[in-house]
Amino acid sequence: MTRPPESLQLAVALLAISAAASAAELDPRLRSALATSKSERLAVIIHFTPPNAPFAGESGTSRRHLLQRLRDRARETERTWRPRFEAAGATRLRVLWAIGAISCEMPVGLILDLATLPGIDRLGLDARLARPAASGGAPPEPGWGVKEIHAPALWALGHRGAGVVVATLDSGVDGAHPDLTGRWRGGNNSWFDPYGEHPTPTDLMGHGTGTTGIIVAGGGLGVAPEARWIAAKIFDDSGKASLSAIHLALQWMLDPDEDPITDDAPDVINNSWSLDSEVGQCDLEFEADFRVLRAAGVELVSAAGNGVGSAGTSVSPANYPENLAVGAISSDGAAAPFSARGSSACDGRIYPDLAAPGVEVRTADLSYGGALSDPYVVSSGTSYAAPHVAGAFALLKGAFPGSSRQAIEDALLQAAVGSGAAGLGRGRIDAEAAYRLLAQKAPDVPLARLEAWESPGAEGRTSSVDAGAEAPVFGASASLPSGCQTGAGPVSGFLGAAIAAAMLAGWRQSVRAEAQLPSLRGAARPARRVRGTRRST
Numbered sequence: 001m002t003r004p005p006e007s008l009q010l011a012v013a014l015l016a017i018s019a020a021a022s023a024a025e026l027d028p029r030l031r032s033a034l035a036t037s038k039s040e041r042l043a044v045i046i047h048f049t050p051p052n053a054p055f056a057g058e059s060g061t062s063r064r065h066l067l068q069r070l071r072d073r074a075r076e077t078e079r080t081w082r083p084r085f086e087a088a089g090a091t092r093l094r095v096l097w098a099i100g101a102i103s104c105e106m107p108v109g110l111i112l113d114l115a116t117l118p119g120i121d122r123l124g125l126d127a128r129l130a131r132p133a134a135s136g137g138a139p140p141e142p143g144w145g146v147k148e149i150h151a152p153a154l155w156a157l158g159h160r161g162a163g164v165v166v167a168t169l170d171s172g173v174d175g176a177h178p179d180l181t182g183r184w185r186g187g188n189n190s191w192f193d194p195y196g197e198h199p200t201p202t203d204l205m206g207h208g209t210g211t212t213g214i215i216v217a218g219g220g221l222g223v224a225p226e227a228r229w230i231a232a233k234i235f236d237d238s239g240k241a242s243l244s245a246i247h248l249a250l251q252w253m254l255d256p257d258e259d260p261i262t263d264d265a266p267d268v269i270n271n272s273w274s275l276d277s278e279v280g281q282c283d284l285e286f287e288a289d290f291r292v293l294r295a296a297g298v299e300l301v302s303a304a305g306n307g308v309g310s311a312g313t314s315v316s317p318a319n320y321p322e323n324l325a326v327g328a329i330s331s332d333g334a335a336a337p338f339s340a341r342g343s344s345a346c347d348g349r350i351y352p353d354l355a356a357p358g359v360e361v362r363t364a365d366l367s368y369g370g371a372l373s374d375p376y377v378v379s380s381g382t383s384y385a386a387p388h389v390a391g392a393f394a395l396l397k398g399a400f401p402g403s404s405r406q407a408i409e410d411a412l413l414q415a416a417v418g419s420g421a422a423g424l425g426r427g428r429i430d431a432e433a434a435y436r437l438l439a440q441k442a443p444d445v446p447l448a449r450l451e452a453w454e455s456p457g458a459e460g461r462t463s464s465v466d467a468g469a470e471a472p473v474f475g476a477s478a479s480l481p482s483g484c485q486t487g488a489g490p491v492s493g494f495l496g497a498a499i500a501a502a503m504l505a506g507w508r509q510s511v512r513a514e515a516q517l518p519s520l521r522g523a524a525r526p527a528r529r530v531r532g533t534r535r536s537t
Contacts, residue, residue, distance in 0.1 A: 145357025161224025170208030213364030223391025328358025
């Protein structure tokens with residue numbers, strides 16, 4: 001093994017005299033590599049003290065202030081340590097300012113000496129992960145997952161994710177896909193490739209294209225089709241992801257244009273990947289990143305993991321308390337046999353937090369530069385369940401832009417269907433029910449939208465508007481959230497439709513006025529529309 005130069009050994013001795021130093025923690029991956037590696041150099045991640053918690057836990061800290069403090073601390077750390085590491089032969093140094101760390105390649109003989117230095121908290125191996133695999137199949141119905149979580153109910157109210165930015169950490173995104181190219185945010189702050197392989201959105205494997213498609217694709221396949229996406233390609237072209245590249249990607253999400261004054265971070269990040277630790281373990285490699293992102297108001301959603309589907313099979317980072325873990329269900333509501341479950345190895349909570357469609361889901365696939373006429377695929381896995389939750393979060397954020405990340409997360413958890421249906425956390429997400437919960441706390445928010453118009457010859461026909469249904473009412477149509485009662489009962493003709501519209505809208509004094517409308521006896525009349533929107537009280 002190569003020993004560190006005398007200059008660094010002297011620096012170590014002087015620092016040891018000037019400050020009492022406890023040995024830094026060596027993570028299990030690094031211990032194993034030091035014991036078995038025959039290489040003279042290893043890629044490592046060096047974490048410095050103080051830990052990141054004081055920044056992430058401060059209440060009332062603005063995103064801009066948080067970013068400035070993290071960057072200031074990183075500049076001081078780099079100024080102190082970079083010259084020493086470079087003098088000792090370290091190469092490929094990269095500053096992980098979001099978590100107070102530096103990644104580099106370093107002589108093996110120096111690593112244990114570093115562990116004794118004051119100011120160094122933890123040393124880890126910059127390991128490489130393999131991209132997640134997916135299985136195929138034939139969907140019961142294209143877009144069944146979007147319908148299962150009641151996203152169309154929010155579309156009917158005009159909420160399709162407009163104004164919201166979603167992000168994926170994955171194998172990339174096919175920027176030429178017809179369902180995705182027009183939904184990319186664009187600019188120089190919407191794509192990040194830590195390996196420098198592709199300057200524009202690219203995906204050679206399809207996994208990231210599929211997860212992004214479930215969030216934003218059109219044609220009834222994506223949950224929030226008017227949201228805009230950005231992405232970080234954490235898996236290189238060989239299908240491997242280094243831990244430092246993932247740290248850099250999470251850091252980029254905090255401030256994509258590297259200007260704390262501008263607010264261009266995403267509203268929600270989808271993580272359809274996991275660490276390669278043994279199941280049922282709490283691997284804290286990315287917990288500091290997640291804490292900082294949550295402190296900055298960014299929601300994190302993670303796939304619960306695929307495996308044997310038995311208790312005690314949680315994986316990281318999904319089992320961190322700083323995010324929503326999502327398991328997979330099939331079209332009949334049953335838990336997917338592969339979906340991890342039990343309790344979180346990190347905090348003991350029920351795992352996963354939520355369930356969403358993840359079996360035989362149709363989504364976007366590689367288009368090969370737009371050459372394929374039908375670039376879609378059917379896939380299964382918790383990787384495809386998580387984006388349904390990320391998309392639902394985007395819908396709700398678009399509907400309630402003033403609501404905090406925590407408020408929207410709480411609504412999704414409280415509105416889950418089944419109280420642990422299928423044995424997966426709180427149960428299946430219900431975007432419509434979550435919307436109603438948020439609407440109860442937000443003034444002047446539409447709960448239903450109805451249109452009614454004259455229809456000659458409709459006189460004498462009767463019908464009723466059922467809650468949660470779209471039903472013709474002799475020339476009237478209604479789209480109501482489940483549980484929203486009209487109070488109209490059977491109605492007839494344009495008169496009845498107008499009364500139903502008025503009652504839905506809460507126009508108590510208008511009901512009597514609308515009742516004086518002509519009842520269409522005989523002659524056809526030009527169509528007239530009556531629009532009503534019920535608002536929360």
